[in-house]
Each structure stands twice: as structure tokens, then as C-alpha cells.
Amino acid sequence: MATPQENLLDWLRDAHAMEQQAEQMLKAQSKRLEHYPQLKARIDQHIEETLGQQKLIDECLQRLGGEASTMKDLGGKLMAFGQAVGGTLMSDEVIKGAMAGYVFENMEIASYTVLIAAAQAAGDTQTQKACETILPQEVAMAQWLLDHLPQLTEAFLQRSADPDKEAKK
Template identity: 50%
Template structure:
């Protein structure tokens, strides 16, 4: 029978790689936001949170005698870079960027919920606590995006109707 700890370690490596991808994706979007100051501020706040989350997940891995997966980290950073570059060529970059962030947050929420359960099953209360705290931050970001999605969409459409800089 597989040890729940093995899954916990694998999923923590996945979570670390996802946090690294999020840093790349959010940073690329943040650099190009010009006309949505509220979104820019929240993205910058979440970049800081995400950097701390990545470090905390890495600490969890080390406490369990493991480390991050270099292959996963490099692969997901490249995916994040690709997502950032692809937005440059679309006229609705801000709308697609918000959509990508909202979707990504929900993937992370599901991931951390699984990690909480795995840590509990593996008898790792400190890892469980860290994952619960990160889960709450991810839920807060998803909620902020949900609460602002309609307004951001309306601002984008209004800007697009009047000027060429709606995409950022």
C-alpha cells in the first residue's frame, strides 16, 4: 500500500512548481498593467504572497527530508513565461490575464485542499497548518478577482470603446 507521505511529497513539489509559475505569470502581467491601478495593486500584493508561499512550501519539503523538483520548477516557469508572452499579442490582454489568474487561483485552491488532507493523513500537522494558511490566501485572491471581475470587464470594454490602450 502506498505511503500517503509519498503523495504528500509529490504534491508539495507540484505546489512549489505552481507557485513559481504563478510568480512568473503574475509578474509578467503586472509589468504591463497601466490603466487598472486597483488590479495592479492586488496583483503586486499577491506576487509578494506567492513568493512567501513558495518559500513556505520549500520549507515543508525540507522538513520532510526532500527538496523542490528542479525539472518541474523550470518547466512551469517556462509555461508562465509563455503565458506572459502570449498576452502581448492579444488586444484583450487584461481580460485574458484576469481570466487566467482566476482559473489558476482555483487550481491552487484545489491543490492546497488536497495537501491539507494528505498532510493530515500522513501525520504532518505543521505541513497541514502551512497548507491551510496558504489555502486561505489563495481563496482571498480568488474572491477578490471574483468580486472585481465584472467591474474590470466593464472598465476594459469602456476603455476599448474610447481608446487603444484598453489591453493594459
């Protein structure tokens, strides 16, 4: 059996690894985007948010006497690397990347929702507040992606239909 505090600490380690993965995925995607400036700008903004989120999670881990899991962090980075490499092989890389980003943001939303409830149960108001700071950023990014998927798809389709333009990235 595990106490609420032990579960909270474990889930914070998961969140740390998740944010490491997010950083890698976002940076790889941003670096490759050439023809979709609005998407690139929003991803770059979210990279900065992600770095701030990592700092908040690190502070929570340290305050609770824990530390990040090297194995979980490595696993997250490896998954991000695999996704980046896989994306380069697709002719519709920008669309698949935006869809994957939307799915990932929703996983983050679920994770921070769980962390808020766990922090409440553990009586850890500082972790609760940190996660309540992060959650709206994830919701906003997911909503931005959802709102812009039709426009992004239209831009991709127009570029794809033009033999003189690259649509992929």
C-alpha cells in the first residue's frame, strides 16, 4: 500500500518525465517547421511554458524530498526522439505532429488534474497550487491546437496540391 504522499511523489516524477518529453517533442517540431509560422510561434510559446512547468515540478519534488526519475526522464526523451524521427518519414508531418500534440496536451491535462486531486488528498497546498498554475497552460495549448487544426489542414492541403511547394513541414 502507498500513502497519498507516496503516490503524489511518484506522479510528480511521472509529470517531470512527461515535461521532459514535451520539451523534446516541441523543440523537434519547432525546428522542422518552415511553412506554418503561426503554428511555429505557438509551439515556441509553449516551449517557454513547458520550461516553466519543469521548474515548478522540480521545486515540488525537491520540497517533498524527492528527485526526478532518471529512467522515467530517459524513457520520455526516447519516446520524443522516436516520434520526431517517425514524423520526418511522413509526407503529412505537420498534420500528424499537430494531432499528436493535441493528444499529448490532453494527456498532460489529465495528469495535472490527477495531481491536483492527489495534492489535495495529501494536504500539499503548494503542489496543488503549482499544478493549478500549469493546468490552464495545457488546456490553452490543447484548445489552440483544436481550434487551428481546420486552418492548418486547409493550409497543408493547398500546399500539398501545389507541385512547387513543400507541404510536409
